[in-house]
Amino acid sequence: MNDDNIRYSREDLNEFDQIIQDKLTAARKELAFIKETLNRSNDSGTDTTASSAKVLEDGADTAEKESMNQLASRQMKFIQQLENAQVRIKNGTYGVCIGTGKLIPKERLRAVPHTQHSIEAKMARRD
Numbered sequence: 001m002n003d004d005n006i007r008y009s010r011e012d013l014n015e016f017d018q019i020i021q022d023k024l025t026a027a028r029k030e031l032a033f034i035k036e037t038l039n040r041s042n043d044s045g046t047d048t049t050a051s052s053a054k055v056l057e058d059g060a061d062t063a064e065k066e067s068m069n070q071l072a073s074r075q076m077k078f079i080q081q082l083e084n085a086q087v088r089i090k091n092g093t094y095g096v097c098i099g100t101g102k103l104i105p106k107e108r109l110r111a112v113p114h115t116q117h118s119i120e121a122k123m124a125r126r127d
Helices: 011-043 052-091 106-111 119-126
Strands: none
Touching: 011 052, 011 106
């Protein structure tokens, strides 16, 4: 790969688009499952028994709901990043590092298809 080649081919972009689409499908299913779990936990609890065990159970339920909400939030952010990557594919900027301006290696894009940084740029940001 030389510096003249600062864009991926349509064939490469189609491959990345399919990877992103597959990850989006899986992420949306997972988000739906998390939301369904949260809705079910909100609907339960018709037992009016007042005991210390119930208080502990309520605390555990609250902690679990917070954890599920965090999972849902992360999943929604991931979905947004994948959708943004699809936009970059359409507008021709996909796979170009926003830090270095160079092409991000295909292996990295296959592993992290929503990334906008090469490893080189990512490491430089940590310093």
